[in-house]
Amino acid sequence: MKGRLAIPTIALAATLAVPAIAQADTRISIMADACNGCHGTDAASPGSMPGFSNKKADAIKKALMEYKAGTKEATIMNRIVKAYSDADLAAMANYFAAKNAK
Amino acid sequence: MTKLTRRTFNGLLGTAGLVSAFGISGCANGPAGPHVVVVGGGFGGATAAKYIRRRDPNMRVTLIESSKVFHTCPFSNAVLAGFKDMAYITKSYDRLASAHGVNVVNDTVVAIDPAKKTVTTKGGATFTYDRCIVSPGIDFKWGALPGYDQAASEIMPHAWKAGAQTALLRKQLEAMPDGGVFVISSPGNPYRCPPGPYERAGLVAWYFKQKKPKSKILILDSKDAFAKQKLFMEGWDKAYGEMIEWVPANKNGKVLKVDAKGMVVETDFDKHKASVANVIPPQQAGAIAFAAGLTDDSGFCPIDPVTFESTRQKGIHVIGDACIAGAMPKSGYSASSQGKVAAAAVIDLLNGRKPVAPSFINTCYSLIAPDYGISVAAVYEVADGKIAGVKGSGGVSPAGANYQFRKKEADFAEGWYASVSQDCWG
């Protein structure tokens, strides 16, 4: 939404805007799908890994930011979240929440 | 006679499978989009097939796999130690077909023609593709280690592909008398699962400690250092004292020759007589990668790191152990992560879009005992045309952690296994 408004008003740019947004979505979905190896497809963990398919985006975001800050107890998430920008962590949280809201 | 029947059967099955899984092209039901053929249904191939269908239900996917069921190498060391059984590491292809609409074909691919875009199987079927993804895993360089050929592996198992070899090595360990010597020959880099030989040593020690406590484990290594070395040694020391001895290459550990009949493993100056010998031989990409002209002099397959398309053959993507993936180790997690990236890239390319900058994860949990786990994790990106770890992230479990921490990671190792199994085949 925001991305679309930011595009200049010339018609050509407007037609280019759609693939640009789709590309951003694809990038985040690829990034987030890599988490499924530990958390299960769409984070619906079938075993002893914590799943978060029932969590709202804000709760997921909060956990990820706390792992990054080192304020939440972790065996491994602290090592993983450091690879991502805050914006990408938030976008992944939204992606998981949206997938599971369906 | 048998051959003819089999050929006809497979030929029919191939066609019938296509029709029932996809409907006839143009019908109201079933996808009518581009066709992707995936070769090999292990960690990489199964994930790629599933994730193409998840991302774009319009795509048609055929997965061709030699085996009726898959035996995972992950947790095969637990089978050797006796606290998991073969059923635990056996995966079915049923859900890829029923839940994800993948056309699963039980056959072996013998040729890929990048000009005609066809895949031919041993059973005599031919499949036409728009893009092909190849994930055949590894094969062994038989004979590269003098004395070690396929016949020798029936006496000194490698157990580096899970299944019959796992069962054979387990049987030998069970039959070994107390006070015996279990020799592991660990290969030089690169090979499948860098921490695997060391996890194996620890878990077999766990079994020996209970059932044959006077026995010894001797690791003869072609390397001077290994993955998670400090953590492994800390754990072995705590749990098994002197039972495991590791001999690095620079201390005359490199195995140069084996005599399977005499049960002797030779290094430069020493001959070691083994009660049970596990020889992990040098490795290369699976045979089909050679047949299709996908390999380079290293015996593995060079690829474009963004799309995993072969730099040797257009339209064929190589993932998993068979490909050269920069800093990513050859693991099931890596193969699966690459399968997801290749799936998205193939869909983009077939729809005339530019593939996006990818992101990957690898994790390897290793067990030292059923209640003692350690891990390594890393996130990867493409930087300067190569797959590299994202700086400032990843790494191994802390040294000197307490029992609760190691126990937690052992529980998460099993949790990871449940998740990754579901993510690949479920």
Ligand SMILES: Cc1cc2nc3c(=O)[nH]c(=O)nc-3n(C[C@H](O)[C@H](O)[C@H](O)COP(=O)(O)OP(=O)(O)OC[C@H]3O[C@@H](n4cnc5c(N)ncnc54)[C@H](O)[C@@H]3O)c2cc1C
């Ligand atoms: C002891 C041990 C422990 C391990 N532990 C771990 C672990 O804890 N975590 C981890 O992430 N990794 C682990 N690994 C590594 C992991 O098993 C491999 O990296 C992984 O299997 C690679 O996946 P792949 O798709 O490349 O190949 P594979 O999983 O080997 O799959 C290849 C498939 O292709 C099929 N195939 C090959 N050629 C053809 C053909 N021509 N036609 C049809 N089908 C074909 C084969 O039958 C096979 O099913 C371990 C390995 C070992 C040996």
